[in-house]
Structures are given as C-alpha cells and as structure tokens.
C-alpha cells in the first residue's frame with residue numbers, strides 16, 4: 001500500500017490516543033495475531049525503499065520497549081531482507097515484549113541486521129548512516145523521557161547527529177517523546193525526537209499538527225494498516241484542506257451590487273493603535289465585503305489615504321443592527337469600549353471578537369452573559385484568542401492552554417457558545433457541535449504584529465457575505481496561512497513579512513480558490 005494514501009475514507013480525519021486504541025482493539029478482533037505490526041513494518045520499509053537504495057548507506061533502527069519497538073524491528077528485518085545494511089539498537093527488555101513484538105525480534109535476529117549497543121551509538125560521533133528510524137516510543141509513552149535518562153541521552157545524541165550530518169529521521173507512529181494528543185513534549189524536562197518525516201499508523205493524530213507537533217513530526221504520512229473503514233468512528237477532528245471550502249462563497253451574480261456582499265464595521269483603533277483597525281478593515285475590503293466602515297474610539301481621520309474606500313467614523317455614531325461588527329483591533333480598555341462591546345453583542349447579527357474585546361469579556365460577567373444570549377437568538381459569534389487571551393477567558397494559565405490546546409478550544413467553545421479560533425502553530429477552530437479543525441496552512445512569518453487584526457477582518461468579510469460562522473472561521477484561517485505560504489515561497493523569506501503585505505495575498509488566494517471551485521457563471525461569453 002502507498003503510505004501516502006490511506007485506505008480509509010477519512011483522509012483528513014484526526015483522532016486522539018484513546019480513539020486510536022479503540023479502533024485498534026476493534027480491528028485486532030478481525031485480524032490474525034500480529035497482522036497490524038506486520039503491516040506497520042511493511043508500510044515503513046516500503047516508504048524507505050521509495051527514497052533510499054541499499055547503496056545509499058546504512059540504516060540505524062532504534063527499537064524501544066513497547067509495540068512501537070516491535071514496529072521498528074519488523075521494519076528492520078524487512079529492510080535487511082531487501083539488501084539494506086541495518087544496525088538495530090535494541091533499547092528494551094525483550095522478556096517484556098508482546099507476542100507480536102517478540103516474533104518481530106526473533107525475525108530480526110535471524111536476519112542480516114546487526115544488533116549494536118547503546119554505548120556504540122553514544123560513542124559514535126560521525127556515523128555514515130543514511131537514515132535513522134525512530135521506534136523508541138509511540139502512543140504508549142506515559143511519562144517524560146527526561147534529558148538525563150538513558151533514553152533522553154540517546155534522543156539528544158541522535159537529534160544532534162542528525163542536525164550536524166544532515167541525517168534524515170523517520171519516526172514510526174509518533175516522534176518519541178511527543179504527546180500524540182497535545183503536540184507537546186511530555187515533561188517535565190522531557191526531550192523528543194526531531195523527525196523529518198513521521199509515518200503514523202491507523203489514523204492521523206491531533207498532536208502531530210498543533211503546538212510543537214509540526215516541528216517534531218516534520219512531514220506526516222498516514223498508513224491505515226488495512227484497518228477496515230467500518231472500525232473508524234466519525235472523527236472528532238479534521239485537518240483543513242482546499243476542497244473543504246469549495247462552493248462556500250457562491251459565484252457572484254451579474255445583477256449583484258455592493259449591498260449584496262454585506263457591511264463590515266471594524267470597531268477599534270484607539271489613540272496610538274489606529275493602524276490595527278485599518279488593517280482589519282482593509283482585509284475585509286480585500287476579501288469582498290460590500291461596504292467597510294472603521295469606527296474609531298478617540299478621533300476619526302477624515303479618510304485613509306491608502307484605502308479611501310474605507311468609511312472612517314466615530315464608533316459611537318455607527319448603527320450595528322445590520323452589520324458584521326469586528327470589534328477589538330486596537331480597541332483599548334475604557335468605559336466607552338465596554339459599552340460599545342455591549343451594544344455590538346446585543347445588536348449585530350454577526351460579530352468577530354478579537355484582542356482587547358476578548359479581554360473585556362474575560363473580566364466582565366455582564367458582557368459574558370450578553371455573548372451567551374447571542375447563541376439563543378441564533379446570532380453568529382467568532383472569537384479569535386491567542387493563547388494568553390484564551391487563558392484569561394478560561395481563568396487558567398497560558399501554559400495550561402498550551403498543554404492541551406485541543407481541550408482548551410473545546411472548553412472555550414462550550415463556555416462561550418461561539419466559534420473559537422485558538423491561534424498559534426496549528427490554529428484550532430472549534431464549535432461545540434462540529435468536529436474541531438486544525439489549520440494546515442501558514443508558517444512562522446505570520447509571527448508579527450498586525451497579522452491577527454488582518455485575520456479578524458477576513459473573518460468579518462466572510463461572515464458579512466453570509467457564510468456560516470464555523471465555515472468562515474475555518475476558511476479565514478486557511479486563507480491567511482495560504483497567503484503567508486505563497487509570500488514566503490515567491491516574494492520574501494520567513495523573516496520580515498508584514499501584515500499589510502498579507503492582505504493582497506489573501507485576496508489572491510481567495511480568488512484562486514473561487515476560480516477553482518465555484519460553479520461556472522450562468523452566462524458565459526460565447527466567443528471564449
């Protein structure tokens with residue numbers, strides 16, 4: 001089987017460890033003993049064969065104390081049988097192995113693979129390995145691999161050698177040391193393998209795509225090990241991908257006008273922070289909102305010279321009753337801002353709550369009650385917290401949010417009955433009713449001031465164009481990341497991307513997406 005093409009139908013599905021264990025248990029009941037481990041070894045060895053020939057050099061296999069070690073031994077014996085030079089470091093008491101892992105060990109011992117000791121690896125400063133395969137720990141890792149433990153020293157040594165000599169690391173199932181649910185290195189003082197590629201088994205895992213997961217897992221490939229589709233429950237999460245957004249923005253009708261595409265009012269831009277509101281409003285404009293107002297807090301400029309289309313007003317003058325209100329960018333924290341937020345929560349059919357507006361809600365029970373009342377009257381609300389804002393909203397620390405971003409996003413969605421965008425590496429989009437979504441686009445170039453304001457404006461434009469809140473949030477985050485990816489690839493590098501540059505790039509991505517996926521217009525010119 002091609003490891004990049006899982007056989008089950010949920011190709012973008014994400015599961016937590018407990019769900020994977022349940023799928024595994026159901027599948028094992030249908031299969032001959034050891035079949036999943038054999039399939040794991042076959043998938044991994046075939047993946048290696050697509051990239052390396054036996055002449056490229058030796059392969060080092062790290063086999064740990066559980067079934068992840070069994071997968072590694074199975075892979076090793078298959079590669080040895082195919083003529084590769086294989087060194088195996090057995091880091092386990094084989095008496096404790098499962099029957100399946102024991103069988104793989106016996107076959108590996110009977111193969112042409114060489115068993116080497118940990119000391120041999122730790123002493124070796126310049127190995128000629130073409131590849132390291134990490135089968136130390138998988139989803140069974142239950143406590144930290146501390147830096148000073150034997151496993152910890154081995155992992156650090158391998159990471160250093162891999163970096164120094166550009167040796168690729170293939171992790172089996174999960175990079176050892178990483179929590180497959182949270183995407184964090186299991187601590188305290190834990191270390192983890194930094195893989196280039198992770199071949200994950202049965203189904204994709206949440207922790208490979210959020211928090212530090214992407215840094216440790218590298219490219220993620222999935223092999224379902226032939227587990228039948230009927231063993232997979234509906235996924236509790238999905239990865240975003242282009243096809244998800246097909247048709248969400250209908251093609252524009254020829255007889256449409258600016259009133260057809262909604263009204264966005266960005267409320268913010270207090271003294272010293274006017275740019276934040278302008279960025280959000282410009283993003284709304286470039287993403288197709290029919291009319292865009294900026295409601296300033298302290299003083300409104302006559303117009304914005306770069307975008308004279310924006311209508312600059314005092315926030316207190318604006319009527320929110322038909323608008324999508326994006327409130328927060330540069331809002332500050334005064335009595336006026338709290339009353340503006342209360343009015344937006346009561347009147348606006350759609351709101352995007354960002355930045356300072358999130359902090360106001362975190363500290364005010366009446367505002368929180370107004371937000372909750374919106375869900376009763378079917379008004380749409382998107383909240384866009386970064387981890388610190390999420391921590392304030394939940395009354396916990398930022399470290400607790402980051403320790404389990406998935407759970408934090410779920411808690412926010414259920415406590416505030418809103419669509420949540422928990423920002424950060426692997427942004428999570430959550431509602432209390434639908435599967436969570438982890439965004440797959442974007443890169444560290446987005447880590448600069450103003451990009452969050454831009455995201456809020458994109459959300460506002462999509463909501464104003466009648467997109468459901470969950471779809472708007474998923475698509476906005478995806479477009480925002482795609483724009484940064486395209487800029488990094490074609491225009492600049494990862495350093496120095498500005499929020500302003502992002503805005504026209506988001507418009508390009510949105511239009512590319514529209515061209516690719518929208519239905520043809522009803523009237524095509526005859527001559528073309």
Ligand SMILES: NC(=O)C1=CN([C@@H]2O[C@H](COP(=O)(O)OP(=O)(O)OC[C@H]3O[C@@H](n4cnc5c(N)ncnc54)[C@H](O)[C@@H]3O)[C@@H](O)[C@H]2O)[C@@H](O)CC1
Nearest residue numbers: 036037040066067068137138139140141142143144145173
């Ligand atoms: N059970 C099955 O049917 C399948 C299992 N598979 C593989 O098996 C893995 C899960 O296997 P296991 O449940 O055996 O778990 P692991 O192989 O992840 O390791 C668990 C073992 O590590 C020990 N351990 C945990 N934390 C430790 C630490 N910090 N320091 C030292 N030792 C520690 C545990 O006591 C246990 O012996 C999956 O990730 C996957 O690679 C696959 O082969 C697919 C099928």
Ligand SMILES: [K+]
Nearest residue numbers: 134137174176
């Ligand atoms: K592993």
